Amino acid sequence: GENVEQHPSTLSVQEGDSAVIKCTYSDSASNYFPWYKQELGKGPQLIIDIRSNVGEKKDQRIAVTLNKTAKHFSLHITETQPEDSAVYFCAASLMGGGNKLTFGTGTQLKVEL
Amino acid sequence: GAVVSQHPSRVICKSGTSVKIECRSLDFQATTMFWYRQFPKQSLMLMATSNEGSKATYEQGVEKDKFLINHASLTLSTLTVTSAHPEDSSFYICSAIGLAGGYSYEQYFGPGTRLTVT
Numbered sequence: 099g100e101n102v103e104q105h106p107s108t109l110s111v112q113e114g115d116s117a118v119i120k121c122t123y124s125d126s127a128s129n130y131f132p133w134y135k136q137e138l139g140k141g142p143q144l145i146i147d148i149r150s151n152v153g154e155k156k157d158q159r160i161a162v163t164l165n166k167t168a169k170h171f172s173l174h175i176t177e178t179q180p181e182d183s184a185v186y187f188c189a190a191s192l193m194g195g196g197n198k199l200t201f202g203t204g205t206q207l208k209v210e211l
Numbered sequence: 212g213a214v215v216s217q218h219p220s221r222v223i224c225k226s227g228t229s230v231k232i233e234c235r236s237l238d239f240q241a242t243t244m245f246w247y248r249q250f251p252k253q254s255l256m257l258m259a260t261s262n263e264g265s266k267a268t269y270e271q272g273v274e275k276d277k278f279l280i281n282h283a284s285l286t287l288s289t290l291t292v293t294s295a296h297p298e299d300s301s302f303y304i305c306s307a308i309g310l311a312g313g314y315s316y317e318q319y320f321g322p323g324t325r326l327t328v329t
Binding site: 132134139140141142143144147187197198199200201202203204 | 215217243245253254255257260304306308317318319320321322323325
């Protein structure tokens with residue numbers, strides 16, 4: 099089955115700096131890679147996703163890059179703000195093949211003033 | 212975006228009793244719903260996949276007789292934890308896939324249910 103690794107487990111940045119979280123996956127058949135933000139005591143919220151036919155996707159301060167050959171994908175947050183502080187999870191899935199998500203282990207992002 | 216609700220948000224029950232958690236898709240029809248369990252400071256672990264009108268598919272190691280899942284309609288799935296024990300205390304989260312916004316593979320997550328078994 100799919101295995102997703104995520105690094106780092108914790109990340110502290112100063113407000114206004116950029117944050118990068120990296121994930122690797124094992125199953126080359128996976129073709130859908132969403133990122134979720136989870137605040138304490140709440141369910142995950144989708145913030146951005148990318149399909150395997152795209153190398154990069156951007157939405158305002160958030161971007162995701164995908165390297166299919168290396169089986170890596172990364173989340174980039176620019177101009178970080180205190181409200182970006184949360185746990186971020188990457189995931190991988192095979193669309194149309196059950197659509198089950200395999201989650202990474204999570205990254206606790208803290209944006210300091 | 213599409214909204215998924217869960218009820219209750221928190222529940223405390225005594226050991227040996229059963230508790231039911233509801234998951235509803237509010238503004239779309241969910242062809243598939245998923246149930247996850249999340250322990251403190253850990254990732255989400257898939258428990259089972261539920262398709263409307265059919266039996267749920269459980270992940271390896273998840274007891275189907277303990278965690279009963281019913282997906283009775285395209286907008287409602289329920290998870291019943293039977294004969295609950297303190298080790299079942301956890302955060303239970305559902306998600307749903309449906310034809311929301313024309314994107315059929317995006318999973319929308321509910322807000323979660325905190326179960327505490329005393």
